[in-house]
Amino acid sequence: MPENQDFDLIDFLPYLLNQAAEESSLAFHQVYKARYGMLRTEWRVLFHLGRYGALTAKDIGARAKMHKTKISRAVAALERRRFLTRTRDQRDKRLEILNLTSAGRAVYADLHDVARSYHQTLVVLFPPEDAERLRMMLRQLAKIS
Amino acid sequence: MPENQDFDLIDFLPYLLNQAAEESSLAFHQVYKARYGMLRTEWRVLFHLGRYGALTAKDIGARAKMHKTKISRAVAALERRRFLTRTRDQRDKRLEILNLTSAGRAVYADLHDVARSYHQTLVVLFPPEDAERLRMMLRQLAKIS
DNA sequence: TGTTGTTAGTTACAAAATCAACTATTACGC
DNA sequence: GCGTAATAGTTGATTTTGTAACTAACAACA
Numbered sequence: 001m002p003e004n005q006d007f008d009l010i011d012f013l014p015y016l017l018n019q020a021a022e023e024s025s026l027a028f029h030q031v032y033k034a035r036y037g038m039l040r041t042e043w044r045v046l047f048h049l050g051r052y053g054a055l056t057a058k059d060i061g062a063r064a065k066m067h068k069t070k071i072s073r074a075v076a077a078l079e080r081r082r083f084l085t086r087t088r089d090q091r092d093k094r095l096e097i098l099n100l101t102s103a104g105r106a107v108y109a110d111l112h113d114v115a116r117s118y119h120q121t122l123v124v125l126f127p128p129e130d131a132e133r134l135r136m137m138l139r140q141l142a143k144i145s
Numbered sequence: 146m147p148e149n150q151d152f153d154l155i156d157f158l159p160y161l162l163n164q165a166a167e168e169s170s171l172a173f174h175q176v177y178k179a180r181y182g183m184l185r186t187e188w189r190v191l192f193h194l195g196r197y198g199a200l201t202a203k204d205i206g207a208r209a210k211m212h213k214t215k216i217s218r219a220v221a222a223l224e225r226r227r228f229l230t231r232t233r234d235q236r237d238k239r240l241e242i243l244n245l246t247s248a249g250r251a252v253y254a255d256l257h258d259v260a261r262s263y264h265q266t267l268v269v270l271f272p273p274e275d276a277e278r279l280r281m282m283l284r285q286l287a288k289i290s
Numbered sequence: 291t292g293t294t295g296t297t298a299g300t301t302a303c304a305a306a307a308t309c310a311a312c313t314a315t316t317a318c319g320c
Numbered sequence: 321g322c323g324t325a326a327t328a329g330t331t332g333a334t335t336t337t338g339t340a341a342c343t344a345a346c347a348a349c350a
Contacts, residue, residue, distance in 0.1 A: 007260075007261040007264065008196075009192055009195075009196050009257060010196065011280055012260050012264055013169060013264055013268065013279075013280075014166065014170040014263075014267075015192075016280060016283040016287065017162060017165050017169055017170070017283060018170060019210070020162050020166070020282075020283040020287045021159065021162035021163045021165070021166040022210070023210070023286060023287050023288070023289050024158060024159045024286050025159040025162070028159055039306080041307090047154055047160075050154075051153075051154050056328080056329095057328070057329065058327085058328060058329085065164070065167070065168070067307085067308075067309095068328075068329065068330090069307080069309085069329090069331090070306095070307070071329090072328095072329060072330055072331090073306090073307095073330090076330090092315080092327095092328085093314080093316085094314070094315050094316070094327065094328040094329070095315095095327095095328065095329090096328080096329075115152075115154060115157050116152040118159075119156075119158055122158045122159075122286065122289070123158065125282075125285055125286070130278060130282065133275060133278065134158075134278075134279065134282050135156055135158075135161065137165075137270075137271060137279050138161040138162060138165040139161065139165075140270055141168060141169050141267065141270070142161065142164035142168050143168070144168050144169060184336080186337090201298080201299095202299065203297085203298060212337090213300090214299090214337080214338075214339085215337075215338090216299090217298095217301090218300095218336090218337090221300090237297095237346070238344080238345055238346085239297065239298045239344070239345045239346070240297095240298065240299090241298080241299075
């Protein structure tokens with residue numbers, strides 16, 4: 001949308017991003033919900049632990065930009081399902097170090113595979129350089145703050 | 146992310162889209178919340194009515210891909226604030242035709258302006274052709290279903 | 291004209307997100 | 321050390337969303 005006078009709200013970037021995000025998340029959401037009964041918050045916490053290894057709730061919050069109460073409840077749910085364990089940090093006893101169990105890692109591996117193949121079905125919509133540009137732009141937008 | 150073996154979940158398109166969408170929506174969200182006490186669902190309904198003129202709840206649902214209960218509640222809230230009126234369609238009495246009041250149109254005009262200038266601050270991050278490509282790709286992703 | 295099925299929209303109840311208050315621990319200033 | 325402020329995380333109350341059941345109106349067709 002030419003950045004001149006007539007600006008059409010249907011081209012409003014946050015709106016377009018939301019539409020694309022919702023639509024593209026749907027199919028994957030179905031999978032982790034149906035397969036493991038997980039919520040989006042729980043998937044996200046699991047994802048960060050699987051991707052980055054042991055983290056505290058605070059770390060996850062900073063990386064995923066999730067509020068601490070969401071994380072607290074997601075961690076509790078994942079712990080109930082024995083997908084992670086908590087260990088009190090002995091140097092700073094306010095902190096809990098979260099680790100995936102082997103069951104949790106198995107779930108992560110499974111969903112990682114699903115994500116990879118789903119990602120492929122999305123990305124083939126575009127020529128490779130465009131997909132790469134898209135990735136860069138989204139990263140930049142995610143950092144706006 | 147090269148579509149070969151090593152796929153990194155931080156490049157998972159739905160994840161990137163969600164991060165970018167949330168981050169880029171935030172500042173605008175603050176505005177309509179602070180200025181008019183509106184929720185996102187309410188802003189969206191107002192936006193569609195302002196952009197397209199008289200519509201039924203059903204129409205809005207189809208365009209915005211919002212569930213009818215969300216729309217029903219958003220319409221009720223906007224009506225309470227006298228931002229819209231409902232008229233029963235005489236040819237099909239199940240339908241309600243929604244119209245913005247002049248107050249509603251004023252809110253729309255105001256937020257349209259805010260959106261335009263906010264959009265600009267986002268879009269200048271990229272060269273014009275890239276921004277245009279981004280727009281096209283997001284539209285395509287929003288249509289996936 | 292029934293009778294059956296569909297559609298637009300609302301409402302009630304359950305699930306989840308948000309916000310504020312709370313506990314326990316650490317950090318800072320003196 | 322002691323008192324105050326800040327931090328990690330939890331819990332409870334309120335708000336918002338999601339799901340399913342519901343009402344009212346229309347459509348199709350015997």
